[in-house]
Amino acid sequence: MQELRFAFGPFVLDPGAGTLRRDDTPVAVGYRGLKLLAALTGRAGEILGKAELMDAAWPGTAVEEGNLTVQIALLRKLLGPAADGGEWIATVPRVGYRFTGAVERLGSATREPLPLPARPSIAVLPFVSLGNDPEHDSFADGLTEDLITDLARIPGLFVIARNSTFAYKGMAFDVRAIGRDLGVRYVLEGSARRAPGRVRINAQLVDAASGDHLWAERFDRNLEDIFAVQDEVTAKIVEALLGRLRALPQRNRPRNLEAYDLCVQARKLMDDSPQTAREAQLMLTRAVSLDPQYAEPYRWLAMNRWMGWVHSGGPTEDDRGAALALARKAVALDPTDAGCRWVLAYLLAYDRSFAEADAEFARATELDPNEADAWAARSDIAVLAGQVEEGIEHIRRAFRLNPFPASWYYLALGQAQYAAGDYEAAVGTLRRDETYRTSSRRFLAASLAQLGRLEEARSEVELFLVGNPHFTIRHWAATEPFRDGATLEHFIEGYRKAGLPE
Structure with a gap:
């Protein structure tokens, strides 16, 4: 999953790691x-148009051409x-x-293999949809996600998260390489075809170390039995890995398949951007109307409202109150769902119900x-406590569990490294391509400022304020769920050194 590296003159560029080195010294x-x-x-050697370059550096954003000129300079x-002097x-x-x-293409940098966990470990790869309808693709994705959730709830198993396994969607892959990438012993792969x-x-369940197939089966059922089929597949895997069948924990299953499909599609949209998350809001609201006892849409509606993705102006007090109520509703409907629980926990922390x-x-x-x-x-x-x-320890x-995670993981790691005083590590984390840049720049600026790299810090502050023009240290400190005064002062100190507005 690593990108190619490019060597030219004394330089080596590693886009995947987000680094440029001159004679092995970071630039x-x-x-x-x-x-x-x-x-x-x-x-190299090709002419790249200005629009193409601007899209590479500012994807999905309208910027002035002068920004490109400045960056090239x-x-x-x-x-x-x-x-040659040119x-x-x-x-x-x-x-x-x-x-x-x-330019010489060096191939990917060697990724240090992840050690295998002590307990049986598995990655569920995205099931291949055998239909041409986009709805069939969503169905296969939903099946994969539910299998991951079901397996993750089984005591004694180590299960890789959805975000990391979906990194392989649509790719030709070698299960042995995937096992090494993700640090797992077993891989589940399959296909799904949905007909009227x-x-x-x-x-099929594969031993990633040897490539041997441990178990394979075909299920041909009525569509209404889909969740029973998922339970059966999960039980078969547990039997193969742990040597015995176990009673599966009960889940809050949807009663309406259209509501289920809408949830699967909405989750994808929320992964894309806040803009598409507004489209997800309509789908999730429809899912609730179709199946008011289904917990999943309430969970994602809560996150949508809390993050302010429903309105372009950001969250309002009404949004925050509504989000907390939706999260409580999700937990009430499915008290055994860890996803609903952590969303509620996160919102409660920001509500200062610690x-x-x-x-x-x-x-x-x-x-x-x-x-x-x-x-x-x-x-x-x-x-923050x-x-x-x-x-x-938590973010590690x-x-x-999720070696190829969503961008906000890097923000959380960078924040933790800054809080620990490991500013160099924070800069490395927060400058990675995978990091969600809109929010993380404030931590990057603070880390650079603490290292005395004030010019770079000021540059990051300028870019941060483009996306967050109303940011002030005072407002941020009042809204973040700090419980420790010394930690709060540490962040404020870095912000002030970087030049963020008071």
Whole structure:
């Protein structure tokens, strides 16, 4: 899952790690510069148009062409002259730019293999949809997600999170390589075909160390039996891995398949961006109307409302109150679902109901110790409570369960590293391509400022304020769920050094 690296002159660019090195010494280059350099070196010798480059560095964002000119000028200054005295990046008037140097593709950097857990470990790969209808694709994705959730709730299993296994969707893969990437012994793969009133599922369990098939079966059932089929597949896997069948924990299953499909589609939209999350809001609201006793849509509606993704102006007090009520409703409908529990715990912490939040986090990780998002969210709240070492332990555990996680994991890790005073590590984390940049720049700026790299810190502050023009330290300190005064002052100190507005 690592990207290619590009070597030119004394430099090595690693887009996956978000680093540029000159003679093996790190070079301080900004996020946009890295993205532009990756685009240019990846197609060295070709002319890349301005629009294409702007899309590479500012995806999905409308920016002035002058921003590109500034970034190219900064890159030229940073790289210096090429061996022949010319420039690495040539301007093609009225068209774009071209990388002129010779580039060697080094292949991916070696990824250190993850150690196998002591207990049986498994990754469920995205089931292949055998139909051409996009709804069939959503159905296969939903089946995969539910199998991951079901297996994760089984005591004695180590289960990789959805975000990491879906990184392989649509790819030709070798299960042995996946086993090494994710640090698991077993891989489940399969396919699903949905026809009017029927569903056909093929599933096979593979030993990732040897490539041998341990178990395979076909299920051909009425569509109404889909959740019974999921339970049966899960039980078969548990039998194969643990040597015996176990009674599966009860889940709050949907009673309406359209509501189920809407939830699957909405979850994908929420993964994409806050803008598409507004589309998800309509789907989730429809799902609730179709199946008011189904817990899942309430959970995601709660997150949508809390994050302010429903309105372009951000969350209101009414949104926050409604979100908490929706999260409580989800837990009431499915008290054994760890996902519903950690969402409620997170919102309770921001509501400053700390004792209740701590109890809900503990219950979530007790119900499902494989729920990576719960550990990541718990890390965020623990750090703000002054429990920094505990917070770092939580986020490390989340990364092990979810080696290719959502971008907010990196934000949580960078925040924890800053709180621990490990500013160099925080800078490395927060400059990774995978990090959600809109929010994390404030932590990056504070880390750079604490290291005395004030010019870089100011640059990050400027970029942060473009996306957060109303940010003030005072308002941020009043709204974040801090429980430890010393930790709060540590963050404020870094913010002030970086130049964030009071």
